[in-house]
Structure formats: C-alpha cells, structure tokens
Amino acid sequence: MTDRHFRSCTLCEAMCGIVIETEKGQITSIRGDEADAFSRGHICPKAVALKDLHEDPERLRRPVKRVGAEWVEISWNEAFDLVERGLKNVQSQYGRNAIASYLGNPTVHSLGAMMFGSAFTKSLGSRNRYSATSVDQLPHHLAAMWMFGHPLLIPIPDLDRTDHLLIFGANPAVSNGSLMTAPDAAKRLKEIRARGGRVVVIDPRYTETAKLADGHYFIRPGSDALLLLALLNVVFAEGTDRLGSATEFTDGLAELKTLVASFPPDRVAKSTGISAEAIRKIARDFSAAPRAVAYGRVGVSTQEFGGLACWLITALNVVTGRIDSPGGAMFTRPAVDMIHLGTDLAGARFGRWKSRVRGLPEFAGELPVSALAEEMDTPGEGQVRALVTHAGNPVLSTPNGVRLDRAIAKLDFYVAIDFYINETTRHAHVILPPTAALERDHYDLVFHVLAIRNTAKYSPPLFPKPKGTMHDWEILIELAQRMRRGLWKRLSGRVKAAVIKRAGPRGLLDRGLRTGPYGRDGLSLSKLDSAPHGIDLGALEPCLPARLRTKDKRIHLVPDLVVADLARLEQTVAKSNIPRDGELSLIGRRELRSNNSWMHNSERLVRGDRQCTVLMHPEDVAVRKLTDGDRVRITSRVGAIELELEASDAMMPGVVSIPHGWGHGRSGTKLTVAAAHAGASINDLTDDIRIDVLTGNAGFSGVPVHIVRASS
Ligand SMILES: Nc1nc2c(c(=O)[nH]1)N[C@H]1C(S)=C(S)[C@@H](COP(=O)(O)OP(=O)(O)OC[C@H]3O[C@@H](n4cnc5c(=O)[nH]c(N)nc54)[C@H](O)[C@@H]3O)O[C@H]1N2
Ligand SMILES: Nc1nc2c(c(=O)[nH]1)N[C@H]1C(S)=C(S)[C@@H](COP(=O)(O)OP(=O)(O)OC[C@H]3O[C@@H](n4cnc5c(=O)[nH]c(N)nc54)[C@H](O)[C@@H]3O)O[C@H]1N2
Numbered sequence: 173m174t175d176r177h178f179r180s181c182t183l184c185e186a187m188c189g190i191v192i193e194t195e196k197g198q199i200t201s202i203r204g205d206e207a208d209a210f211s212r213g214h215i216c217p218k219a220v221a222l223k224d225l226h227e228d229p230e231r232l233r234r235p236v237k238r239v240g241a242e243w244v245e246i247s248w249n250e251a252f253d254l255v256e257r258g259l260k261n262v263q264s265q266y267g268r269n270a271i272a273s274y275l276g277n278p279t280v281h282s283l284g285a286m287m288f289g290s291a292f293t294k295s296l297g298s299r300n301r302y303s304a305t306s307v308d309q310l311p312h313h314l315a316a317m318w319m320f321g322h323p324l325l326i327p328i329p330d331l332d333r334t335d336h337l338l339i340f341g342a343n344p345a346v347s348n349g350s351l352m353t354a355p356d357a358a359k360r361l362k363e364i365r366a367r368g369g370r371v372v373v374i375d376p377r378y379t380e381t382a383k384l385a386d387g388h389y390f391i392r393p394g395s396d397a398l399l400l401l402a403l404l405n406v407v408f409a410e411g412t413d414r415l416g417s418a419t420e421f422t423d424g425l426a427e428l429k430t431l432v433a434s435f436p437p438d439r440v441a442k443s444t445g446i447s448a449e450a451i452r453k454i455a456r457d458f459s460a461a462p463r464a465v466a467y468g469r470v471g472v473s474t475q476e477f478g479g480l481a482c483w484l485i486t487a488l489n490v491v492t493g494r495i496d497s498p499g500g501a502m503f504t505r506p507a508v509d510m511i512h513l514g515t516d517l518a519g520a521r522f523g524r525w526k527s528r529v530r531g532l533p534e535f536a537g538e539l540p541v542s543a544l545a546e547e548m549d550t551p552g553e554g555q556v557r558a559l560v561t562h563a564g565n566p567v568l569s570t571p572n573g574v575r576l577d578r579a580i581a582k583l584d585f586y587v588a589i590d591f592y593i594n595e596t597t598r599h600a601h602v603i604l605p606p607t608a609a610l611e612r613d614h615y616d617l618v619f620h621v622l623a624i625r626n627t628a629k630y631s632p633p634l635f636p637k638p639k640g641t642m643h644d645w646e647i648l649i650e651l652a653q654r655m656r657r658g659l660w661k662r663l664s665g666r667v668k669a670a671v672i673k674r675a676g677p678r679g680l681l682d683r684g685l686r687t688g689p690y691g692r693d694g695l696s697l698s699k700l701d702s703a704p705h706g707i708d709l710g711a712l713e714p715c716l717p718a719r720l721r722t723k724d725k726r727i728h729l730v731p732d733l734v735v736a737d738l739a740r741l742e743q744t745v746a747k748s749n750i751p752r753d754g755e756l757s758l759i760g761r762r763e764l765r766s767n768n769s770w771m772h773n774s775e776r777l778v779r780g781d782r783q784c785t786v787l788m789h790p791e792d793v794a795v796r797k798l799t800d801g802d803r804v805r806i807t808s809r810v811g812a813i814e815l816e817l818e819a820s821d822a823m824m825p826g827v828v829s830i831p832h833g834w835g836h837g838r839s840g841t842k843l844t845v846a847a848a849h850a851g852a853s854i855n856d857l858t859d860d861i862r863i864d865v866l867t868g869n870a871g872f873s874g875v876p877v878h879i880v881r882a883s884s
C-alpha cells in the first residue's frame with residue numbers, strides 16, 4: 173500500500189509543493205506536486221534529500237551531553253536540569269548579559285521555532301542576542317523600516333508581470349529566490365523574456381542567472397551603491413523620473429535629486445568597473461520599460477555598503493514609479509499578516525543600545541553577529557561566558573569563524589538546540605535535538621510575506637512524533653519557563669505555557685488566519701486542512717499608502733541615517749576600491765545541491781566533486797603561473813585556507829569566488845559524509861572587522877585575499 177502525502181519543502185525560501193510517497197512507513201519517492209497552488213510541480217535536487225535527512229543515523233533523536241570527547245545519551249529531564257543549572261550558574265556569577273544566544277537560518281523554516289524561538293532567547297534577559305539576520309538580510313529590513321515604517325515591508329518583485337528585471341547580487345536560478353519567494357524562479361525568468369521583456373544582471377560573476385539574462389555586467393564587489401547613485405543621477409538628468417501615484421505620499425524627492433547630482437556615471441565608472449556608457453544604457457532601458465523592477469539580494473546586503481545599496485534599489489523603484497505597481501516592486505497581503513501581529517519586528521527599533529566592545533548597533537533586540545567572538549574573548553564586565561544556539565552553525569557561517577570557534581571552545585557553558593553535531597555544536601555541553609521537518613507540521617509564516625504571489629498552505633506532519641522525542645517549540649517553551657525570573661513570572665509563565673501547549677502552533681496559527689486579512693472571508697486552518705495543495709489568494713495588489721507603517725503614513729525617500737553614510741562612500745570613491753599588489757577580491761556563491769552549511773551529510777547532494785573550489789579568471793590564473801586543478805593557498809587578514817583552483821572565465825578579472833558552508837573535517841563533529849567531502853570554510857578568510865558600518869551587517873563581499881600555489 174502506497175501512501176501519498178502533500179506538503180511544502182522547508183529547505184529554502186521557495187516553498188515548493190512536494191508529494192512524498194511512503195510504503196510501510198518508509199519514504200519511497202519525493203516529487204514535485206503538479207497540483208500545488210504556487211509551485212506548479214517544480215522541485216530542486218535538495219527536496220529529495222529530505223529523505224536522507226529523515227533517515228540519517230547521525231541525526232540526533234535524544235539529548236546528549238559531552239563527557240570529555242565522548243557524547244552520552246541522557247534523558248530529557250536530566251538534559252533540561254543540566255541546561256537550567258549551567259545557564260543559571262553563569263547568570264548568577266556574571267549577570268544576564270553573560271549569556272549570548274544565536275538563532276540560525278532554519279529557525280525561520282519551522283513554524284514552532286518561529287513562534288517560540290525568540291520568546292525563549294528573550295526570556296534570558298540578555299543584550300547579547302544574535303541571529304543569522306546580520307550575515308544576511310539586515311540591510312533590507314532597515315531600508316524597509318526607514319522608508320516604509322516596518323522591517324517586513326520589503327517590496328517584492330512582481331516577477332510574473334514585469335517586463336524588465338534588473339538584478340543586483342542575486343542568483344535566483346540557483347537560490348530559487350530570496351526575499352522573493354518564487355518556486356521555479358528560473359522558469360519565471362525565462363517567461364519574462366518569452367513575453368518580450370528583459371532581464372539584466374549586475375554581478376562580479378557570470379552566474380547561472382546571468383546565463384538566462386539579456387544583459388550582464390561585471391561589477392567590482394561592494395560598489396553597487398555607487399552604481400545605483402549613478403543610475404539615479406541619469407534618471408534625474410534625463411528627466412525620466414515619475415513617481416506616479418506615490419507622488420501623493422512620498423517625501424524627499426528634491427533631496428534625493430541633490431544627493432545623486434554629484435555621482436554622474438563618469439565618476440563611478442572606474443570604481444564599479446562599469447563604463448559610463450553602459451551605466452547610461454542600464455538606466456535608460458530600466459526607465460523606458462513599461463513595467464520594470466530593480467531587485468537585490470545577498471550580494472548587495474552582505475557588503476560594506478549594504479545599507480546604502482538596499483536603500484538605493486528601493487529609491488530607484490520609487491522614483492521610476494515602480495513601487496506598488498503591477499510588474500514593479502509590490503507588497504504582499506499574507507493570510508497571517510506578520511506586519512499587524514505583535515511580532516519582534518513590529519516594534520523594531522535600531523540602535524537603542526550598542527555592543528560592549530565595538531559599539532555596534534542593536535536592531536530589533538539583536539546585535540550584529542560579527543561582534544559575537546569579541547564579546548566572548550574580550551575580558552571585562554559583561555563578557556559573554558555562555559551560549560545558546562538554535563539551528564545555527566556560526567563557526568562556518570559568520571565572519572572570522574576561526575576566532576569564534578576558539579572563543580566558543582572556552583565558554584563556561586554552551587547548549588545547542590540542533591540535531592547535528594556540527595562544527596559549532598561540537599563544543600556544546602548539552603545538545604537538545606528537536607524533531608525534523610517531516611515529523612512536524614508547517615506553515616510558512618515568513619515566506620508567505622515575501623512571496624511573489626499571495627497563497628496559503630498548511631502542511632500536516634508526515635510521520636507522527638516518534639516516542640521520546642520533542643518538537644522544537646516544546647523544547648523552547650520548557651526552557652523559557654525554567655529561565656524565567658521571579659516566582660510570579662514563573663507562575664504566570666506556567667499558566668501561559670499550559671494554555672499555549674494545549675493550543676500548540678496549530679492553535680495559534682488558526683487564530684492568526686482568522687484574524688488575518690482573509691479571515692472575514694472564512695479562511696481558517698480547517699479550510700487549509702482541506703486544501704492539501706494550498707490555496708491561491710491571487711496576484712499582488714496595490715496597497716499604498718494604507719499599508720505604510722511610518723507614523724506620517726508617507727514614504728521616506730531619504731532617511732536621515734543613510735545621508736550620513738554617504739560620506740563614508742565618498743571616501744571610498746576617492747580611494748577607488750581597485751585592489752593593488754596582486755590582491756584579489758573575494759566573493760561567495762551558492763550551489764544548487766548545497767544548502768548553507770548543513771545538508772552535506774546527504775550522500776546524493778555531495779556526490780560528484782568540485783563543489784568547494786575557488787573560481788578565478790584565466791588571466792589571473794596565468795599571471796600567477798597556476799593551472800586549473802592546482803591546490804592553492806588563499807590568505808586574508810584573518811587566516812588562510814587551501815582549496816582546489818578552478819579556472820573560469822565566468823569570473824570578473826581580479827575577483828575570486830568560494831562557496832560558503834564548507835570546512836567540515838574538524839575533530840569532534842559527527843557528520844561522516846560531510847567530513848569525507850570537507851572542503852574549506854570561506855569564513856576562515858572573511859573578516860569580523862569588515863562590516864557595513866551603517867547597519868552592522870557582515871561585509872562578506874570583496875574581502876582582499878592573496879592566492880599562491882600551496883606547498884605540498
Ligand atoms: N541552492 C541553494 N539555495 C539557497 C541557499 C543555498 O545555500 N543553496 N541558501 C538560501 C539562503 S539562506 C539565502 S539568503 C538565499 C540567497 O539568495 P541569493 O542572494 O539569490 O543567492 P547568492 O547565490 O548568494 O547570490 C548572491 C550573488 O551576489 C553576487 N555578488 C557577490 N558580491 C557582490 C557585489 O558586491 N555586488 C553584486 N552586484 N553582486 C555580488 C554573487 O556572485 C552571487 O551571484 O538563497 C537561499 N537558497
Ligand atoms: N561567506 C558567507 N557566509 C555566509 C553567507 C554567504 O553568502 N557568504 N550566507 C549567510 C546566510 S544568507 C545565512 S542564512 C547563514 C546561515 O547560517 P546559519 O544559520 O548559522 O547556519 P546553517 O548552515 O543554516 O545551519 C543550520 C543548522 O541548523 C540545524 N537545523 C536544521 N533544521 C533544524 C531545525 O528544524 N531545528 C533546529 N533546532 N536545528 C535545525 C542544522 O543541523 C544546522 O546545524 O550563513 C551566512 N553565511
């Protein structure tokens with residue numbers, strides 16, 4: 173008897189519908205769900221690896237504690253007692269700020285963790301809260317907050333209706349779209365061209381997305397803000413600016429015009445590597461298209477001018493009348509409206525406090541993770557002595573991973589909520605493993621907010637929760653309860669927890685749906701229960717100014733904080749950011765069969781080699797008297813790694829690329845397959861000091877490196 177189960181894949185942002193067939197409790201096949209309301213049958217190779225994740229004997233099912241170099245399985249009760257004692261000891265000895273927490277990327281891909289993850293880390297009462305946000309999309313949140321009044325009011329490219337997509341630093345053909353949930357993004361890009369539109373890509377690498385585009389321009393890493401200023405300069409100089417309906421509720425147009433006046437294309441051509449003529453063409457084509465949208469992702473948010481770049485992309489959309497307009501940059505109307513709910517981001521502020529050592533600014537209660545290692549290894553009042561991680565691997569995913577690795581190893585106490593013993597969690601004293609994707613239910617609270625179409629889908633669990641295991645939300649509630657301060661708080665916490673436990677994520681989700689924008693029309697969880705392929709709620713629709721969350725209900729085209737940061741950019745122009753003395757500029761990349769740092773224990777995803785190589789333009793290879801396939805040594809200010817060299821004319825000369833998430837062969841991890849395909853970590857080269865000063869985000873793109881043949 174074959175059973176068929178429909179759900180959404182939770183590995184990346186694309187929310188692909190999948191059909192999983194099982195026989196006698198064993199997964200026999202995973203395919204794309206042709207009937208899915210959104211993904212039209214698309215999947216990528218990673219979805220099939222959900223089977224490997226589910227069956228992986230190295231995935232933890234029971235809590236473990238570290239005894240010397242050994243891991244010993246213990247009961248949940250013992251584990252919680254150890255954690256409570258470990259954390260409270262540090263709190264009573266060194267104060268609340270001595271415990272740091274870090275929420276990793278998969279937190280957002282779990283309904284339970286989304287609901288209770290930050291509730292727990294907040295219950296610790298520490299200013300040292302961190303997450304993957306500050307190595308990722310932080311500048312996009314801030315630009316949205318400063319311009320539209322809410323960090324989740326991120327404009328989404330209306331991919332299916334645009335005639336002109338201008339992409340900065342994103343590779344949706346591989347990533348499947350980010351801050352642009354778009355299953356089968358590659359096909360949707362092809363459709364733009366099929367209907368006579370254009371796709372133009374700005375990227376230091378001729379990417380898989382660039383191959384699908386009409387135009388591609390190499391750009392010097394980190395110089396997008398300059399290019400964008402020049403594009404705006406051309407728009408104003410040629411009088412093609414037109415705000416359309418946004419005229420009524422937009423402030424700052426004259427100021428923006430003045431600011432960009434000093435950035436004519438000639439002035440930025442050398443720093444960006446794009447000729448003045450090409451810049452004019454990019455601007456003209458963009459302005460001339462009936463429906464166009466500019467879009468930027470990781471390549472622009474994880475660079476030293478990430479805040480400026482993200483702001484300017486949206487500013488370009490606003491002044492050319494693309495904001496809130498079909499085929500342009502639009503806002504979603506999600507079934508659970510995170511913008512109305514009292515989430516962490518709702519009352520988000522910026523810079524209410526600063527990190528102890530370097531004075532980096534807080535956002536929404538979190539500090540930039542580039543500061544985490546120094547908060548651990550710099551002695552003094554407030555030094556971090558304990559760590560909690562949830563679904564993260566910051567040793568591989570944050571800048572200067574080596575320093576963090578060393579610092580974590582010296583902590584008094586570390587608890588990881590994770591089901592793998594990876595490069596970070598190997599240092600934990602206790603690991604609490606939650607159930608994995610197929611054993612729990614799911615609804616994408618976040619990615620429905622960031623999707624190119626309004627849809628809603630609930631995935632029930634495929635397998636019942638195995639005996640003796642716990643869901644992430646159950647672990648998080650238990651921990652939050654144990655860490656609460658004061659008798660009254662503990663008691664009221666217990667009552668609340670009991671109510672919440674009974675309702676569970678399902679009950680809270682149902683409330684979110686009923687009070688959401690479609691609740692009045694009867695959308696509820698039971699409706700979703702009877703729609704296993706999801707429900708289509710239609711294309712994105714204009715919603716401004718009503719949806720703005722700025723106090724004055726107006727778009728702020730030129731937020732105060734960005735103006736000050738332009739001076740920093742000016743200094744870079746003066747210096748010109750072209751590397752000297754044989755220096756190369758390092759950028760990252762993602763690959764279809766790889767998912768950040770954590771799916772490399774799946775044999776089928778790591779099979780075939782050459783995933784973790786350093787890509788270099790053939791001219792740069794020749795100058796260094798190297799050959800394709802050589803083992804090379806790459807050094808930066810913070811460290812050195814060795815990798816295989818791959819000559820590639822897809823690289824901009826002077827720029828090299830290494831994928832992140834590798835570097836597995838370290839002692840004490842329990843990832844046998846990954847260790848056999850170890851690679852090396854790009855973040856052993858990236859620099860914790862190199863940040864976007866405006867936002868605090870990591871500045872991964874453009875790290876200066878030197879490369880020589882490795883001595884054998
Ligand atoms: N297969 C796969 N898919 C994934 C992931 C994965 O690991 N693997 N991860 C998921 C996650 S967590 C995220 S956040 C998304 C990210 O989604 P994307 O942002 O679409 O993915 P990247 O491949 O990182 O694309 C960044 C691009 O920026 C370019 N770039 C680097 N520096 C610069 C620069 O200074 N300027 C410009 N203009 N371009 C630059 C790089 O060459 C690269 O092509 O992908 C998600 N999807
Ligand atoms: N140089 C460079 N560095 C980068 C990037 C880059 O482009 N270049 N990209 C950055 C980006 S965009 C991101 S998002 C980060 C990601 O960085 P992180 O979030 O720190 O790391 P991940 O690799 O996603 O690690 C995920 C961990 O979560 C665990 N896990 C998976 N599912 C679950 C679950 O359901 N519950 C729990 N509790 N644990 C789970 C896995 O076992 C793994 O240990 O990396 C960043 N680092």
Ligand code: SF4
Nearest residue numbers: 181183184188216219
């Ligand atoms: S693109 Fe791949 S990993 Fe992402 S949701 Fe779809 S099937 Fe899953």
Ligand SMILES: [Mo]
Nearest residue numbers: 277304308309
């Ligand atoms: Mo990410």
